[in-house]
Amino acid sequence: MCTVSGSGRALCLLVAVTALAVPGRALPEGAPGDGAVCSSLRPRHGSHKPQPGPAPFRLAARAAEPAGQWRVTLSGEQPFRGVLLQARAAAGDDPTPLGRFTASSDTHLIDCSGQPQSALTHSTPTSRDSLEVTWSAANSSGPVRFVATVVADYRTWWENVHSEPITVVTATRNTLRAAPLQESVASSAEEVYAGCSAAEYRCFGAPAGCEATKQCDVLFTYVTDGAEFKMRLMAAGQDDTYAAVGFSTDDKMSSDGVIVCAANDADNPPKVYYARNLDTGRDCEITSEANPESASAVQTWEKDGYFMCSFTQEADLVISDQMTIDLMAEHFLLVATGPIDASLKLRYHHSKREASAAAVNLTDASSPGAAGVPALIKAHGAFMLIAWIGTSGIGIISAQFFRGVWVGKKVLGTDVWFTIHRALMVMTALCTWIGFALISAQLGGLDFDHSHNIVGFVVFLLTIVQVFGAALRPHPDHRLRPLFAWGHRIGGVSAYLLAVTALLLAQQLAKTTLPDYWFWVVVAAVIVHLIISVLLLITDRCSSPDLSGSPQVAPDTDALLKTEAPGSPLRRAMLGFYVFSSAGFVIALVTILIVSTA
Template sequence: MRSLLSVVAVVLSVLISPSITLPNGAPESVCDTMLPKHGNNIPPLTTASPFRITPGTSVIGSGQQLQVEIESFPTNVVYKGFMIQARNRFPPYQVLGRFEQTDESAIKLINCGGQDSTATHTNTQTKKDLALEWVAPADFVGEIVFNGTIAQDYAQFWVGLESTPVKVVSSGQPPSVVGISTTRRPPTTTTVPPYVAPTAAKGETVDPIYQGCGDTKGCFGFPEGCVETRNCRAVVATVVQGERYIFEMKSGYNRPAYIAVGLSTDSKMGDDSVIECVPEQGTVNAYASWTFSGPYGVSRQGVAQNFIKLVQQSYVDGVIHCTVERDAVTTVKGQRFDLINEKYHVLLATGSSADSTHVSYHDIGRHVTGVPLALAEVGPVQGNSKLLLRLHGAFMLTAWIGTASLGILLARYFRQTWVGSQLCGKDQWFAWHRFLMVLTWLLTMAGFVIIFVEIGGWSQVDNPHAILGVVTTVLCFLQPIGAYFRPHPGTKRRPLFNWLHWLGGNLAHIIAIVAIFFAVKLQKAELPEWLDFILVAFVAFHVFMHLIFSIFSWIQIGGCVSERRNSQRVTSFPMADMTPSRNSMSSGDRKQDAAFSGFRKVMLFFYIIIILAFVVALVVIIVLAPIEDTYESIRKQIMN
């Protein structure tokens, strides 16, 4: 009985195993490898295949339909399973187009990166000369190949069968070849599918645009260092073929409305020749344009379009990818561009808006090479230094989040703390207040000069940060001048000075904080949006501490201090010394600290620690901006 059961089990395993292995077609889990999941790790055959994938024509318009046949040689050879998809012939080798359902009994459509983008079998019945209907994408112009896996039976299958290339042209361009090809050719040997993207050591997918960077082509992108880490928000690769200069551009960060590369004789925008790649109605078009300065702008008007040629383009899931050829020697707006003999700065930019005549401001990102380049030379490309920009941000944050906040707090609540103790011949509160505010003045003036040196003029960005910064700087500049000419205590003009000094300092502080909030929105700053939450936390903490100090001041002013403390002079509170009468203070009053001085000292220590933490965190985020990319780069270096 046991031997009979063993025989039955063996027979069932032989009969069932071929049929239970994907009898209903390939799963979506093999979209990339196209490798059948047959048992016992059966490898694909490497011998010549008797099957061929034959497209009906070599040229098709975008959005048009194409018949694709699976043919066999000899013609009597049959097959049981298949998996067919169209892919870009060039990097990034993405799956393109979709198949029409023409025979539900034999064909099943699955989604490999797109709806119905791959055709496979529905059963393991024998098949012969099956025809498929493929529809070209409406937003793609370039060359595709059909790549497939054909299974003759359970143990015999070929992976990576490749058709002849098919050129997809704009639907408005008439195909040069039409009709179904009837010429049969001998079967070709199979190869490993060329579309499988290379992987990094950790198994991470690497975008093919980065292949050969620094070796066979020059690559430049942003943020700085992204080419090495292969995670650019926008990137351009340049290749020279004879007298044709090829620019390959790609950007998908924040779903850009365009990506553009410019050639400039300097590192500033203005009088530059630009190539734009702009998605329009599902396809990407290339335009030549010209930049202007004062006011800044870009226009295609009066710029010839015949010195550039769109070679390849795609627009998938918000990612712009285009390859454009440019003549080596051109004249644009009366200016000669000789890419063979001259060197140029490369400007790369992306933005979120564009119209039919020009692209708009590069609010997503912009970067420029640090030195002019000979485009035929291949090697590492460094961007323009952002040291001055980072120093400006670090100085202004340190001044107005750190030193100004602390200096204002000391002057407002600590006039009757550390009574009898002096520094450099001055009361402690005044000595530290003066030191902190002088430091604020120096940092602000340095930051103001630095940013004008960096930009080279007034900012053209539609953001109030610049005007708020100027107002802050003017108020800050005037404060020490007014303090130097302040009237003596007790004179009738002293209250006026006190009010003006208080008003100027607080206005400068408030406007500076508002300007910092607007700086987060600046594209050049490369700051994360969540930085707003840190700034809000700082404002909340600063206001909370002022509220705590003020409450204790109000308690004392309201007479809530016990009679046993009545010999002590209460603290100098906000706006103290605003009138001559408030200046009267006997020598006895100044011999000891005011009430709650111990509490104020503890709270001051707490305030300094938290403010220091805010300043350090914000300066690090600014100096290492964009912080997310820097963090990811450091993490990868540590992990590797």
């Protein structure tokens, strides 16, 4: 304890503050390069021990140019300040470092075990979210993996953070693989999924995230040894169905090469084909014979509602004389499944498809991520929610229960209730039409493969009928006016109910990942609409039986009304509550849509 005063006390305080600050930092100039640290990769942080359990960091490597180089990336779920990184033989416990690193701006190199530039550490204790450096194989060969110790602060660090093994080969292509290429064949869908879970294969399926839930419509898995790929294509269904993976320069299928596993003959097992997609993205032509020579060791099965093709594919995928795909280069992966007939005519796959989020290097050690729900689909859903949870309900009740409110007041030359009704229903129609245009652009046309799409299309047609019917409505004194009024009301209510049904059915779409409570939020919005409607109906009947808002009352005049109906302040209050609650439901549902399908 400090007992001095004056300047001595100040010095004591400085020492105490410095002592407290030490645990919050890594060594500012990186790890020392002595033999003990190079061998153990353990920092000299006093009595502090490595953190137990899995490290919140990922170490990955991908082949780079020129041949013999890799880009090594360290990233994690939290920032880190220090790192000590080496490459070592993947097999055994030999601590001898391999190859050479190239330092980045905030790192420097260490010569470990007499090997120049064989380890890399930080040069400043700056907090960072990721680190990427270059490693050269030099004279190394065989299976290699990267090993690191990662430091968050003086007390908190993790050891043995390692990558998947890479294989250094003497060929011009250097390839990363998860395990030696084997000829084992999964005999069931469960075994295919097990290969994904155990990271034996890299996996990409549709819908997004299905690899974890084991409910893929189509699944593509692969692993490589540096010269060729072991691939599997599996899909749900057995007869007259295909599973396909395309290799594209973007996330849309156009003139791209495709590998197809076709179960188009009930009397014979599935077969592997090469195909070329045409410019439209909807037509695909087979370009090879069944089980082409460059897809060797083909094995297939059909069982338990699935079919699969397993094969070994050469790195040069020759689709046709005019198209050869280098599988060692980066490509967007596009997986799909759909119907196929006996003549090998592949039909459009509709919603059972998925694209990778970015171009994929098939030699990477991690499985690719899905692109998720396209922005056009999200925008389509948002416009439909604005139309049928927001504006339509307010427009409907304004016409049903507010003819006796704001009597004598005009907006844009017509009664207030009619101006509200017309504006909101026009907005409902416009949002519906915009939403329909967006989804049509995304799908490339009409698509009736799901009940949501069918019901939504009927709603779209009803909005056209409603808008043009209102524009051509008969004069208030015309004998057909009552018939129009009832028809217009029935059409509007039908469109509302069908639109709500379509919103509920959206939860079943393979392309979305809407949570279970989506159903109940939509139902809650409808219940609020019904409660407000019932309360307004009771108010209407009890306070003004002669002004019930029946269709016989002219929809754009208040000639029969001289004063406001009793209970008008209460009606306005209920309308205000309904407007705010509708806005709240729209905001909540749009947020759920965007967050859940990101």
